[in-house]
Amino acid sequence: MKKDKPNSAENQDSPEIFNKTVLKKIQQARMAQPSTEELISGILAGEINALSRAITLIESSNPNHFLKANEIINACLPHANQSIRIGITGVPGVGKSTFIEALGKHLSNQGKKIAVLTIDPSSSISHGSILGDKTRMEELVKAPHVYVRPSASGETLGGVARKTRETITLCEAAGFDTIIIETVGVGQSETAVHSMVDFFLLLQITGAGDELQGIKRGIMEMADAIVINKSDGDNIQKTALAKTELGRALHLFPSKKSAWIPIATTCSAKTNEGIIEIEQMISKYIEQTKNNGSFDSKRAEQNEFWLLETINDQLKHHFYSNTEIQDILEKTKKAVQNNEYSPFAAAQLLLETYFKSKT
Amino acid sequence: MKKDKPNSAENQDSPEIFNKTVLKKIQQARMAQPSTEELISGILAGEINALSRAITLIESSNPNHFLKANEIINACLPHANQSIRIGITGVPGVGKSTFIEALGKHLSNQGKKIAVLTIDPSSSISHGSILGDKTRMEELVKAPHVYVRPSASGETLGGVARKTRETITLCEAAGFDTIIIETVGVGQSETAVHSMVDFFLLLQITGAGDELQGIKRGIMEMADAIVINKSDGDNIQKTALAKTELGRALHLFPSKKSAWIPIATTCSAKTNEGIIEIEQMISKYIEQTKNNGSFDSKRAEQNEFWLLETINDQLKHHFYSNTEIQDILEKTKKAVQNNEYSPFAAAQLLLETYFKSKT
Structure with a gap:
């Protein structure tokens, strides 16, 4: 240690006893850093604190954390994969947060345990454009058994996607039975979300008349449902028209492996109109795909996709x-x-x- | 050499003079194998023989040929890139050959020099499903300044695509001003063709009523035009309906960088109905994209695409x-x-x- 370092403890006039106190505190903090085993058993017991700490390890760029995170993920894997994963995308302004809040509260009232994650590869540039302000989904976070975790940031899409995918595993092992993944659709992020969810929902609002020109290339083919939000007040007639147009457009695409016919519908996240029906639609989808085997085969394909x-x-x-x-x-x-x-x-x-x- | 080899020249009763003749013939054949320089000057002079031999080098898996081929391609590059490249795809049975024959003859009558190439990654399995029988495009090959070359086979799509792309360069250097590339759309081959042409045309026929269900995922977004073939006899009304439906569907996609609005139209390659209009449509496209700069920028993007x-x-x-x-x-x-x-x-x-x- 350099002798002239001005702020080192040795150079300060504090009595010896103070330095000992500091030392003890550091030691205690180190003790409090839970072991991998403690984190694993904490997660499996559904402890949010352990879950959050483990996710932080997943998000860390420290190579030691990387090894620990892998150990935790592998221990969680046998307890994961029992949830329903719902992906929600839409451009800024369609009301994704309000929609997730409405859908989440409805699910929470049904006794579901909900984790909300985001994929936001733009957050490194805009410093967290999706969930940057923590006041969003204010009501949902107060609901019982709801865990909201913003996106890992400052990363490539591949990095963010990996972290989100592994966070899903931990959330599932912690007992969350419904995982909602939100993305604003920057770059290829909606493709990434589509490749890690069971049900993919595109949220829209009515535009200047031509509803389809505003939809990003390729995204309609991925959607299991298009929901036109803000169907309230003066807007109801416009959203009904958009529903017809989008429904016709959805019909034009080749049928899916799941044999599911994508649906266009409307809702108002503000008034809760249509939220129950959307939850029922998702349940019907899950039932149908579990019955015809495509639920499991899609998940196996998704795993292989992420490997390759x-x-x-x-x-x-x-x-x-x-x-x-x-x-x-x-x-x-x-x-x-x-x-x-x-x-x-x-x-x-x-x-x-x-x-x-x-x- | 094994002494008991039954068919070696030494063991035969032929007079010495015969062996000398054979030897001379072999030597002459070797002499006739033109040098890289000869092939280059031959191609630039528009000699079909030199062009064909150079393409064979491109298609060869011999590493020596690979080096020679690269030398030829690089020498041809400054003389290439002056043609119009047209991609044509469609499932088997839509009449691609007949259509190319009709369009090609019309272009040939206008004094154009046309090279027809194919991308067929399935040919290694089916032993040449597109141009396996050489009787196809019988009339077109008789037209002046027309060169028809079937696909390199027994390869991965990447390999076939590379060879086709480099064959385009040689054909252009040899003075062909219109390159038509045909593919049956196996695997991702239509994406490969789309990435090496200026104008991409999807050929269709009318189906059982729902025209769109038969179209492969993603292909409609790539098309600059959809042409419904076999619009003749009893079929005219059905193709007119399909044209309306496909035209509406094309309108649903986001607009292209080229600002070109894709067109759905009909033709009969058998009666030549509509062929002139299709040629005019392509000319209009070329004019428009050259004027707004997207013709050149698309080609630069395509080059970078193939590099990456x-x-x-x-x-x-x-x-x-x-x-x-x-x-x-x-x-x-x-x-x-x-x-x-x-x-x-x-x-x-x-x-x-x-x-x-x-x-």
Whole structure:
């Protein structure tokens, strides 16, 4: 330790007894940091405190935490997978929070235990655009057996998705039987959510008349239901029209493996109109897909998807973070864009550089 | 050489002069194998023989040929990229060959030079399902300045796509101003074709009433036009109805970067009804996209797409062909599907094995 360090304990005029107190407090704090075993048994006993601490380990970038988190996840796995997972997406302003609050309260009244998670890859830029202000879902968090956890931030979508997916496992092991995952649909986040839920719901509001132009490419094919929110007051007629138009559009897509026919419907999260029906629709979906086996096969497919997706992500990450590749990539891209070089020959060159390099 | 080899020249009773003749012929054949430089100048002079030989080099799995092919492609690149590239897809039975023949003859009559290529990743299984019988497009191949080349076969989609994309470059350098690429849409082949053409056309026929259920997921979003073929005789009314329905469906998709509004129309490749209008529609598209800059920006994006796609393909190929990975992959997949192991932890394990291995 440098002798001239001004704030070190040794240089202060405090009596010896103070330093001992500080030391004891640090030791106690260390003692209070629960072991992996304690966290596991805490989670399995449904303790929110243990659950939250374990999720923090999942979200941590510390390699030690990573190992601990994996240990906890693997211990939780046999106790997980018993919940219903519902994905909810929609652009900002459609009322996702209010909707989740209304649906969540209805489920809570039925005795369900609900965990609400978010996927928000934009939060690193906007500093938490979805759940940044903690006042949201104010009423829902007060309901019994409800756990609201905002997204891990400052990450790639792949990273956020992994953390959310593993958080689902812990929440399920802690006894939550309904997991709601919300996303604002930045980048490919709705695809990520779709790949980790049983039921995928697109929330909409009525627009300037052409209801479909506002819907992001590909998202309608993923939806098990489109719910037009804010169907209240002067808006009721407009939402009814939108329901008809969207219902017709949904019909145009090829049928799903689950044999489920996607539904367009309306609701008002404000007045609670239609919320019960939406809960019943989801129950019907779960019943139907459990009966025809597609519920389980979809989950098995989703697990394999995340295995292969993670491998692919990491292979690319390893390639693009190679310093030799970084040195030449932009120049190569430009040359390829300008037809100075065939894309395939250029790729070959980069790959040779990569595989020869020692990193 | 084994002395008892029954058919070797030395053991035959033929006079010495015969063996010399054979030898000379072999030498001549070797001499006739043109150099890379000869092939390049031949292609640039529009010689079909040189073009065909160079494409054979592209299609070869011999590493020497690969190097030669790359040399030729790079020499051709500055002379390429001046054509219009048209992609045509549709399920078997919609009449792709007849349609291409009709469109091709019309273009040929206008003095265009047309190359027809195919992407058919299924050909390794079905032994050439698209152009296996060489009697197809019989009339078109007789037209002046028309070159028909079937797909490279026995390959992955990535391999076939690369070869087709590089064949386009050679055809363009050889002076072909219209490149038509046909695919039956097996696997992701229509996505591959879409990523190498300027105009993407989906060919359809009328079905049992619900025109849209038969269309493969995602393909409608890619189409710049849907053409309902076989609009002749008793079929005219049905195709007109399908045109209306498909036109409405196309309208539902978000608008394209090119600002082009996709069109549904009808034709009869048999009677030539509508073929001129389709050619005019494509010309209008090219004019519009060249004017608003999206023609060039789309091509630059496509080049970058193939660069990144090839890198990703090869990274995955390298990973999955690793013997240590192959030994444990299936078992790991099963464990993940059955929730015995988290997909992310399993991926991590596989990746560690891969990066530690020496191959």
